[in-house]
Amino acid sequence: MRGQRVAIVGGGLAGIAAAEALSRFPFEIHLFEAKRSLGGRAGAYRDPEHPSLIDRCQHVAMGCCTNFLGLCRRLELEECFRRDTKLHFIDGDGQTHPFEASSWLPAPIHLASAFGRQRYLTKPDQKRIAAALWEMAPPSAVEKYAGRKMHDWLVEQLQSEVAIRCFWEIVLVSALGAPLSEVSFVAARKVFVDGFLRHRKAYQIYVPRIPLQDVFDVQAALKLEERGVRFHRQTPVRQVAYFNSRFNVRFGSGSEATFENFIAAVPWHQSPKLFSPILKNLMPKLDNVEEIESSPISSVHLWLDRPLTNLPHAVLLDRTSQWVFNHGARQFKESTGYYYQVVISASQDLAGMKHDELSRLVLGELVSAFAAQPAPYLLDYQVVTEKQAVFAATPFLEGLRPTQESILPGLALAGDWTKTGWPSTMEGAVRSGYLAAEAILRKYDYDEPVGDSDLPVSLLSRMLWGLGKDEHRR
Numbered sequence: 001m002r003g004q005r006v007a008i009v010g011g012g013l014a015g016i017a018a019a020e021a022l023s024r025f026p027f028e029i030h031l032f033e034a035k036r037s038l039g040g041r042a043g044a045y046r047d048p049e050h051p052s053l054i055d056r057c058q059h060v061a062m063g064c065c066t067n068f069l070g071l072c073r074r075l076e077l078e079e080c081f082r083r084d085t086k087l088h089f090i091d092g093d094g095q096t097h098p099f100e101a102s103s104w105l106p107a108p109i110h111l112a113s114a115f116g117r118q119r120y121l122t123k124p125d126q127k128r129i130a131a132a133l134w135e136m137a138p139p140s141a142v143e144k145y146a147g148r149k150m151h152d153w154l155v156e157q158l159q160s161e162v163a164i165r166c167f168w169e170i171v172l173v174s175a176l177g178a179p180l181s182e183v184s185f186v187a188a189r190k191v192f193v194d195g196f197l198r199h200r201k202a203y204q205i206y207v208p209r210i211p212l213q214d215v216f217d218v219q220a221a222l223k224l225e226e227r228g229v230r231f232h233r234q235t236p237v238r239q240v241a242y243f244n245s246r247f248n249v250r251f252g253s254g255s256e257a258t259f260e261n262f263i264a265a266v267p268w269h270q271s272p273k274l275f276s277p278i279l280k281n282l283m284p285k286l287d288n289v290e291e292i293e294s295s296p297i298s299s300v301h302l303w304l305d306r307p308l309t310n311l312p313h314a315v316l317l318d319r320t321s322q323w324v325f326n327h328g329a330r331q332f333k334e335s336t337g338y339y340y341q342v343v344i345s346a347s348q349d350l351a352g353m354k355h356d357e358l359s360r361l362v363l364g365e366l367v368s369a370f371a372a373q374p375a376p377y378l379l380d381y382q383v384v385t386e387k388q389a390v391f392a393a394t395p396f397l398e399g400l401r402p403t404q405e406s407i408l409p410g411l412a413l414a415g416d417w418t419k420t421g422w423p424s425t426m427e428g429a430v431r432s433g434y435l436a437a438e439a440i441l442r443k444y445d446y447d448e449p450v451g452d453s454d455l456p457v458s459l460l461s462r463m464l465w466g467l468g469k470d471e472h473r474r
Helices: 013-022 066-074 109-116 123-136 140-144 150-156 161-176 185-197 212-226 277-281 284-291 355-369 426-442 459-465
Strands: 005-009 028-033 044-047 050-055 081-084 086-090 096-100 205-208 230-233 237-243 246-251 255-259 261-264 294-304 313-316 323-332 335-345 378-391 411-413
Touching: 005 013, 005 237, 005 246, 005 255, 013 028, 013 066, 013 212, 013 426, 044 212, 050 212, 050 294, 050 323, 066 426, 096 109, 109 123, 123 161, 123 185, 140 185, 150 161, 150 185, 161 185, 161 335, 212 230, 237 277, 246 261, 261 426, 294 355, 313 355, 335 355, 335 378, 355 378, 411 426
Parallel strands: 005 028, 005 261, 028 230, 086 313, 261 411
Antiparallel strands: 044 050, 081 205, 086 096, 237 246, 246 255, 294 335, 294 378, 313 323, 323 335
16 A cells, blocks of 8 residues: 555545545545535635635534544544534424433433424324334335335325424435435435434534534644645546556646546536546446436525524424524624524525525524514525535435445545435535545455444344344444
């Protein structure tokens, strides 16, 4: 390995994870990023009216995101995130329903009392939801309901419209980036099993304390630079070709370099364009990636003249707004503004709405949800929509996702869209980067995993449904 060169194209979480894993070995690593900063979709922007960076979209991790949390641990980023053990659901009448696990009960009954406190669901609805969770939990359900769409399955399980809208949809649309009429049962099952049923800490969320650009473009990059990783920001890679057992990479304004190894860690709609025709012919799976459906996420940023709530975040039911995050007091021009970010996943239906109209709709929903009197004055707003924010977890998706390893030693793909078994999340991106690194390492007869194991399955969940049996590391 010593002296062998690796080119990683793409400075998002997949590329960062691949660089972190390979930096444990004596490679010479070069990471190319077309933009000015690292982080990919987990990035931020700067606005002249606001001194601090603004995240394009609020990203959070869950306790089940073991590889993302492992990456943060290895790069000493743990203090950049706050772990929250209590969620808050606010119903259409403005009533707040806390959601927090028992302090001592094991999974899956650790959340039974939290579930019971969601009074916007009737007792019959709660019983039918519990029955549906019981039906979806066993590993045999994957094969039994393969190819099914989640909404159709829920109707078969006698779920009411209220249960679908206020329980299943509020969780799954945020996690999977598509309406339930398009989401696959298998992807939905993974969200509930991994996030709520297998381990008592899996549901907890990790919220960034600082802008994500500071996390990944500054602190993570510094740690990787200490390990010898070389970053080439604002350096787009034009094409990669292969000859004489090496990868010839053309980048920037006509520069070229050769590498023994190459990882493409760019979005699915960009990946096929990187490779020369001959090289692309060796990667037939890329022929189908353009069929992967994308889904937009809209983020509405509001600066108000007074605080709305002391809650750090909340889930809003029966509204256009889905999640709201309270970022507290921030400097705004010559005064102080209170900054809130509202996230709306699968926001296709909002495409024709003007930004000021959407911002005032969202503000009205927040005022109603938090019973804010007198209503705050809107100092400023911004709406950011990532049109290809995530891929939609449809029943046909898994057949389109390529593996990280190619038939050519030293060539690998990375990105949350590759085959990880996870939806389009920070965890999926990190897992893909680690799997790509493992593909490179196998060229050198190194077969040990570089990532982290999943959370262990509780004994009760194992006994009830057989979760965790015959389960591989990732």
